[in-house]
Amino acid sequence: MIGSVHFVPNLTIGAPVIKSLRKHTKAYLDCHLMVTNPIDYVEPLGDAGASGFTFHVEVSKENWQQIIQEIKSKGMRPGVALRPGTPIEEVYPLVESENPVEMVLVMTVEPGFGGQKFMPEMMAKVENLRKRYPSLDIEVDGGLGPSTIEMAASAGANCIVAGSSVFGSPEPAQVILHMRKAVDGAQHGN
Template identity: 45%
Template sequence: MFKIDIKIAPSVLACDLSALADESIKVYEAGAHMLHLDVMDGHFVPNITFGAPVIKTLRKKLPILFDVHLMISKPYDYIKDFADAGADIITFHLEAESPAEETISLIKSFGKKVGISIKPNTPATEVFKYLPHIDMVLVMSVEPGFGGQSFIEGSIDKIREIRKEAARLGLDTDIQVDGGIDDKTVRLVSEAGANVFVAGSYIFKDDYKKAIDLLIKNAEEAKSL
């Protein structure tokens, strides 16, 4: 039986972006395990954020693991840019235009961990064949593009399906969930089998350490049930 560690990944999309480096350092010092960096191109999702140059600059400021989530139409074309910028995990969408197998191989060629993300309307079964070749599945529990959305409860069953299939294959795959995560919903998705929790507005609204500690506590309690 694998021991699957709980990890908190604050989404900087919800922080004061005029002080991105300072905010990132604060959540790192507050106990975050990784920093979730949403890259949006205004085409795959209806929003634009930042790209590799910003991540490269931020990389110089702190040693935390960089969890880069590519919400872009053609991720394959930009893998080298984000690898060179300092990404540790590169996650791309299965619904994007790039071929999944080739994108996985390219990410691995740079020595980076690979994540595949699926939108709320994509069935869990779509990622099953890739599980032996990737490190993480990101289940979107909101429609990607903007922070502060409400949690979609249908994602719970999807997480449960993926964890069951990973266990059947003997894999300790990380299952990340992003969207509407707070001290209550973290219990639901942790019990279902998720272990990496992306939280934005819940963490950045007040006391960063208190929020992170409570997410960890509630996730651990739910997992032990």
């Protein structure tokens, strides 16, 4: 979460950290911005080497087309996120436009703080998206771990964000492996 005017109250990683990380990895560096003015961060994050840039639909109703265009012009992959209380229909225009987002992030907790409890009722949004857009990347963030991954994967999520369940585990590699297998199995019908 980056920015000076925040959609959520805490700040995590900014462009200087992305720039430092990029020097040491070719990994996909995905930036989820929970800020009021995401367009202000497109250029700095693109210049720093970010791979993906996900902004919130709730703060971009007036300029989402411009945001998507600028994200792509900086060589990043655009995504849109929505909070639990936001109807899924609000992202349809961004997925269906001539210049669409390439990923939708369904938040299964209120954005801003780690360690929150997974909201299973958000899986209806994931199922809806998967049915409507079979090839869309659908990401789920919030409360994901060994006890909730099957629910997200079977609903149609193919991108998973996990923090507390991985970093708080005595065996993080095992948690990652378990979650990866769940998503791969759901995608391949196993």
